[in-house]
Amino acid sequence: MARAALQLLLLALLGAAGTWFGGWWALPIIGGVYGWRGGRPLLAGLGAALAWGALFLMLPAAPVGRLLTRLGALAHLPGPALIALTLLFAGLLGWSAARLVAPETRPSR
C-alpha cells in the first residue's frame, strides 16, 4: 500500500514536471513507460490526474473561478464539471498509455 502511494506520488510529480516543462504529451509518455515497466495502469491514470490537479491548484483561485464561469457557459456545462473533465482527460491519457503497453500478465507483487 505504501509502495503504491509512493509510486502514485512519484507519477504525479513526474506528470506535473513533464507537463510544466513539456506539455500534455508528457502524461502518455510517463504512463507508457510506467506501464511498460509493469506498473499498474490505474495508478498511471490516477497519477496523471493528480499531476494536473496539482497544477490547477497552482493557478490563482479568483481568475480560475471567473474562467470556470465563462468557459462553463461556453461549453454549456457547470464550471466545476470542466475541471472534472480535464482531470478525467489526464487520467485517461495516463491510464490508456500504461494499459496499452503493459505486459499482458502483470508480475505478482
Added chain:
Amino acid sequence: MSAGRWVAGLTFLALTGVSLVRPGPAPRLGPLADPVHGIWSVAASADPPASARVRIPGLVAPVQVAFDDRAVPHIFARNELDALRALGYVVARDRLFQLELQWRAGAGRLTELVGAAALPVDRESRGLGLPDAARARYAALPPQARDRRLLEAFSEGVNARITGLTAREIPLEYHLLDRRPAPWEPVDSYYLLARMGWTLAYSDLEDTRARAAALVGDAAADALYPRESPIQEPIQPNGAGAPRFDLPPLPPPGLPSVTRAATPPPLLAAARRRPDGLEADAIGSNNWAVAPIRSADGNALLAGDPHLELTLPSIWYEAHLVVPDSLDVYGVTIPGATGIVIGFTRALAWTFTNAEADVLDRYAEVVDAPDAPTRYRVDGAWRPLRVVTEEYRDRRGALLRADTLRYTHRGPLLRAADGWQSLRWTVLEAGGEQGIFGRAARAADARAWLDSMAGYRAPAQNMLVADRGGSIAIRSTGHFPLRPGDRGDLVLPGDTSASDWTGEWSAGEMPQAIAPAQGYLASANQQPVDPRADPRYLGANWYSPWRALRINALLRADSAVTPDAMRRYQTDPGSAAADLFVPALLAAAARNPGRDSVALAARLLEEWDRRYTRDNTRAILYETVLRELGDRLWDELEPSRARGELPSPGYAVVLGLLRDSTSAWWDDRRTATVVEQRDHIIADALAAALHEVSDRYGNPEGDGWRWDRVRHARINHLLYLPALSAPGIPVQGGQSTLSPTSGSGSFGASWRMVVELGPQVRAWGTYPGGQSGNPASARYDDRIRQWSEGQLDTLLVPATVDQVPGSGARIRFDAMGND
C-alpha cells in the same frame, strides 16, 4: 489481445488523435486542456506581475510605466518614440487578440485567423479597397517620415510583447482558435484606420436616393430623404437661439423614376446594412462644451461620448503618456493607433462626433468588356484598369477563393446588376492621421489645437475642443470634396472627367465656431451648418436632430453648468422627439372616439412623462406606436424598406406629415377599398401597438412593461461568443435620447468623458468594459455596471511616476543591451 487492451488502445488513439490533429473547427484537445500551456493558463496572467523589466529593441532611454487602481498605464518616457514603444507593449499586454483581429479585419485577412466563416467580411474589406489603400499610404511614407517612425516605434513595442510571450500569456481566444499571435507590422495601424473609416464614413446616399426614386419618383424621393435637415439646430450656432422647423409639405408619391444604376453593386448593398436592424435614431455620438460664462465655477467644461458598436474588450484603451517638456496627454486610444485619440492635456481637452458628411461617390463606368473589363472610357479615350488578384486563405494557408479586383483612377470598380460602377471615397485617400494626434496634444490652446488638426482627412469628424483659457471651439474637419454640380447623392457618369471632384474644402471653409456668443457648443451628428448660412453641399444623410435639440435645450436652460450636470446630461432620459410626437398622437386619438383600445393606448401614453428612465413603463408603448405608424405610413416604399434596402424616412419627415391630415402618404395602398387619412392611421397604430405590447409584456400596470425589462444594452465579445459577452445590461435612454439604445442594444456610448479646464484640469470618464482583454481578469468587464448607471470614474493625471496612486503593476522598459 484482451478486451481491456482494446479499450485502452482505442481510448489512447482517440485522445491523442484529437490532441494532435484539429477535429474540424475545434482546437486540439491536449494543448487546450493542458493546465500550464492551455486555456486554463490564462488565469495565471489575469493579474500581471507587480513589477517587471522588459527590453525593447530600439528603445533610446528607459521608460517607466505604472498602472493605477483602474489598471490605466501611466507611461513616463524621455521621448515620444519611446513612449509609443511602451504604449505598444502595454496595449499588446492587455489587448493582444483585439490588436490582431482588428488589423486583420481591415486587411481582409480574417480567414487566416478564424477560418472560412470570415470570408464575406474579408471580401468586403478588400472589395472596397481598404487594404490596398492602407498599403499604398504606408508605402508612400518616406523612410524618415515622422509618421513612419511612429508606426515603427509602436510596432517595436507590440512585437517585444509578442516575442517575449510565455505560454501562460497567450490570450484565451488564441487557445480557442488553436493559433498563435502573428507579428505586428507598422502597416497594420493603417489597416485598423481603414476599417474605422468604413465604420464611420461609409454612407451610400446614391443607393438610398435611387431606390426611393425608383419607387415614388424623383420629387418624392428628394422630399423623403431631404438634403437639408427639416429641423435646424446646427452645430455651428446660427444665432436663432432655438430650433427652426422647416417642414415643407411632402409631395405625393409619384410615378417611378427610371434611374440609371438604381441598384448598387452587391458588395455595397451588403455593406450599407446595419447588423441588427438598428432604427434610424438609435445610434449617434454627442459632444458639447460650455464656456466659463455659463459654468458654475467659471471654468470651461467639455463632455464627449462617441457611440460605436459595444464590444468586449472595448474599442478603447485608456492611457496616459508623459514626455517631460513635450507631451502630457491622457485619454483613450484604439488598440493599434499610435497615440491618444480622444482625451485631454493640462491645457485643453477634445473629443469627436462623426461628421456624417458625404465623402463617397459612385460613377457608372463605360468598360470595354462586360464580364472581364481591362479598360474604361473617359473623355472618349480608353484608360487601362489596374487589375489585382486577391487570394483568401484559410488557417492552414489553403486557398479559399480568389477575386479579381479592378481599379479606375477614382477607386475600386465594382460590378452592379446594370453595369460597372467605380467608387471614390475619401477613406481610401486619407493620410497623416497617425501622427496628427500627438502633434495636436502639444497645442497650447483651442485655436492652436484646431490648427494642428487641419490636416486631418478621414473619417470626417466634428472636433470639439476647450482650453484652460476658457475658449471653446468646434470644427467639422475632414476631406470634404468639391463636386461638379450641386449634389453628391446621385450616381455620376464615369465616362467624363467633368464628373470628377475638383478639389476639397479648405480648413477655413469648414463649418466651425470659436468662442460663440451663446457660451456653449454641441454636436450630435446633426447638420453642421444652417443651409441659410452656407448652402454648399456637405452631405444629405444627417441624423435626426432629436439629440441636438435635447442637449441644446439642456444647455440653454442651465447658466451655471457643473461637471456633474455634464455627466448627468450624458444619460439624460428626456426625448425631444417624444415631446413633439406624443401630443400629436393623443390629439389624433381624441379625434377617434369610440374605439376602446385606442382610448386605452392614449390614456397609457398620457401617463408617461416622456422620459426613458429605467423604471418607466410607457416608453415601450410609445416606441411600438412609432414603429406601427411607420409600417402603415411607408407602404409605398415596400418591399425595399422591409428588406432593409431602404431606410425609413426620418421622423422629422413624419413630423411634417402630421400637419397634413389628408396627405396621400397616409393612405395605405394595401387596403384597396379605403382611403385612409392621418387620424385613422394613427388610431390603428395605437391600437396595434397596445395589442402587441400587451401580448408580449403582459398587463400595462405590471412590471413587464418596465424599460429595464424590455430594452437592454448588449456588449458582444469580439468573436460574438455569448459566454464572453455581457448581455442584458439595463440602461437609461432610448431611441432619440442623448444615450440612445435600440435594436439588439449592441451600439452605445463607447467612452464617456467630462473634463473641467480649471487651474488644475479635472476629468472623469469610463467605458463599458475594462482595461484587460483577459476574461479571467477582474478588469475584463469591471466598468460595465458603473457605465450602465451613468457614473464616471475620476481620472488621475500624476505628474511623475512616483505620484501614480495604488498598488498596480509597474514595468521598467530598457533598451536592448542595457542593464
